[in-house]
Amino acid sequence: ENKRLESWLMIVTAFGVTALLVPGLFVWSRFVTVPGDATEIEVVAQQWQWSFRLPGKDGKLGTSDTRDVTADNPLGVAPKDPNGQDDVLVEAADLHLPRSE
Known part of the structure; x- marks a missing residue:
């Protein structure tokens, strides 16, 4: 066990996931915004x-x-x-x- 290595890998992984997720959420919000005059089906x-x-x-x-x-x-x-x-x-x-x- 190497606690220092595990902590470092956890931080790097969390940063990587965040860096990939945040821009995607901004793009996704533009695609899922429903126009006010849309017909519900x-x-x-x-x-x-x-x-x-x-x-x-x-x-x-x-x-x-x-x-x-x-x-x-x-x-x-x-x-x-x-x-x-x-x-x-x-x-x-x-x-x-x-x-x-």
Whole structure:
């Protein structure tokens, strides 16, 4: 055992990890900043299948819960939530949106 060597290696490793991580966090924050006018879309992946839920005319997604999942309600949208009554459900492999959205 060499306590001095272990301490030195620990400090150098911590400095190296910090030097690599900090610039990456600044770059990452620019990529994950969501624009204020972005449309929220819920995407559910199942084996061999995709489902999409888009907000309706009110612009809000209703709440969902796994306890509400049925054959008629595959995404579990809460039946009593008024925000979910006009949600648009798309069960397809692709979702095409206009360029402006």
